[in-house]
Amino acid sequence: MDQDVVARPGVERLPVSxxxxxxxxxxxxxxxxxxxxxxxxxWHDAVDLALPSILMSSVGWLHESxxxxxxxxxxxSGGLSAVVAVGAVILLGGGPPDFSRDVACAALGVLAGSQIYAAITRRQ
Structure with missing residues (x-):
């Protein structure tokens, strides 16, 4: 295999603020x-998938090659987002899925995940 294809020396990786x-x-x-x-x-049953789909989408938009x-x-960042969001759901009482609660908990997870993403990319 050609070394240029594997290493890609011309690609500069940038930190994210x-x-x-x-x-x-x-x-x-x-x-x-x-x-x-x-x-x-x-489709009202889709509220069950609100939290995971919001978290996955935010990590997808966050990631750039x-x-x-x-x-x-x-x-x-995806793992931390999930842990923070599920922890917030548990602290707020758990129970059946509620759209507004899931959005609020996902927002906390997205905030934490985005900052850990930035910290990892800025690490030397």
Missing amino acids: GWDALFRSATGFGVSVALVAFVTLV KDRRHKVAAVV
Whole structure:
């Protein structure tokens, strides 16, 4: 295999600031909330999938291949987002899925995930 293809020496990996990471994940959060809200109007059982779909969408919008250590940062930020969101759901009393509670808990998870993504990409 050619060394140029494997190493890609011409690709410069860039760190991401906290504001940029927050903007990316907030954009994904907003788009996903709007999409899930529309789907739940048509199919009410989709509220069960609101929390995971919002979190996955925000991490998807956050991740860019030009970022430094983007794969590790995406996995860690997704995991932390899930832990924070599920922890917030448990602290708020659990129970059956509620759209507004899931959106609020996902917002906390997205905030934490975006900042850990930025911290990992900025690490030397």
